[in-house]
Amino acid sequence: MRKNIVAGNWKMNMNQEQTAQLIADLKEAMPSNDASVMIAPTFVNLAKAVELTEGTNIEVIAQNMHFEASGAYTGEISADMLKSIGIQTVILGHSERRAYFGETDEILAKKVKAALDNGMQVVFCFGEELDERKSGEHFNVVESQLKNALFELPASAWSQIVLAYEPVWAIGTGETASADQAQEMHAFIRKTIAAQYSNEVADQVSVLYGGSVKPNNASEIFSKPDVDGGLIGGASLNAEDFSGIAVAFS
Numbered sequence: 001m002r003k004n005i006v007a008g009n010w011k012m013n014m015n016q017e018q019t020a021q022l023i024a025d026l027k028e029a030m031p032s033n034d035a036s037v038m039i040a041p042t043f044v045n046l047a048k049a050v051e052l053t054e055g056t057n058i059e060v061i062a063q064n065m066h067f068e069a070s071g072a073y074t075g076e077i078s079a080d081m082l083k084s085i086g087i088q089t090v091i092l093g094h095s096e097r098r099a100y101f102g103e104t105d106e107i108l109a110k111k112v113k114a115a116l117d118n119g120m121q122v123v124f125c126f127g128e129e130l131d132e133r134k135s136g137e138h139f140n141v142v143e144s145q146l147k148n149a150l151f152e153l154p155a156s157a158w159s160q161i162v163l164a165y166e167p168v169w170a171i172g173t174g175e176t177a178s179a180d181q182a183q184e185m186h187a188f189i190r191k192t193i194a195a196q197y198s199n200e201v202a203d204q205v206s207v208l209y210g211g212s213v214k215p216n217n218a219s220e221i222f223s224k225p226d227v228d229g230g231l232i233g234g235a236s237l238n239a240e241d242f243s244g245i246a247v248a249f250s
């Protein structure tokens with residue numbers, strides 16, 4: 001079911017002590033409204049974060065996983081390992097994974113399938129780079145990212161998918177897409193899904209926006225009809241900022 005979500009991608013930040021402190025601060029600061037709250041600490045702190053958020057409405061999610069079930073893949077983490085410590089949701093396809101770690105649409109299609117086969121929910125990230133926006137290619141890029149990684153899935157799988165449109169030029173740059181640019185792309189994403197599947201599938205999927213979301217721009221972006229919340233990087237590392245973004249749903 002389509003819902004409002006505010007998700008914090010902590011990336012490679014926060015050691016265990018800092019993780020515990022930030023979770024303690026979030027427990028104090030987060031507003032109670034209808035938005036689902038997710039945080040994605042780094043792998044080594046996931047188990048601790050699950051323990052520290054028990055009994056709260058904060059869901060701890062992973063930033064990545066491998067598509068194989070087990071075996072000789074040094075340094076990798078499987079869906080089963082994540083589930084065994086209470087993780088039900090994984091971010092896949094982040095632009096930093098694509099750019100720095102060579103993750104292609106083909107690899108991502110395998111990861112999405114592995115997560116879904118394990119009964120997990122996926123927050124799937126995608127979005128165009130600056131030169132692609134400047135040359136007017138952004139709709140084509142987004143369409144092919146969706147098609148290549150997700151459009152082999154059966155319609156029934158989409159209840160386990162959350163989309164996160166993150167234009168690369170807006171990530172960590174302080175430059176956000178305008179609320180109108182976000183709405184325009186989110187409407188396009190829904191139209192593309194409706195054409196491949198159905199209006200029903202397109203209407204029920206939550207589509208988050210990510211890229212320099214801050215307390216001072218969240219309400220305008222989230223007020224758009226096709227924007228169901230945000231995937232937050234930098235501002236999720238500070239409880240005041242993250243809760244200041246979550247109140248945009250109040």
Ligand code: 13P
Pocket residue numbers: 009094166170171172173174210211212213231232233234235
């Ligand atoms: P920033 O909010 O720091 O721009 O990062 C967005 C992001 O990459 C979330 O996944």
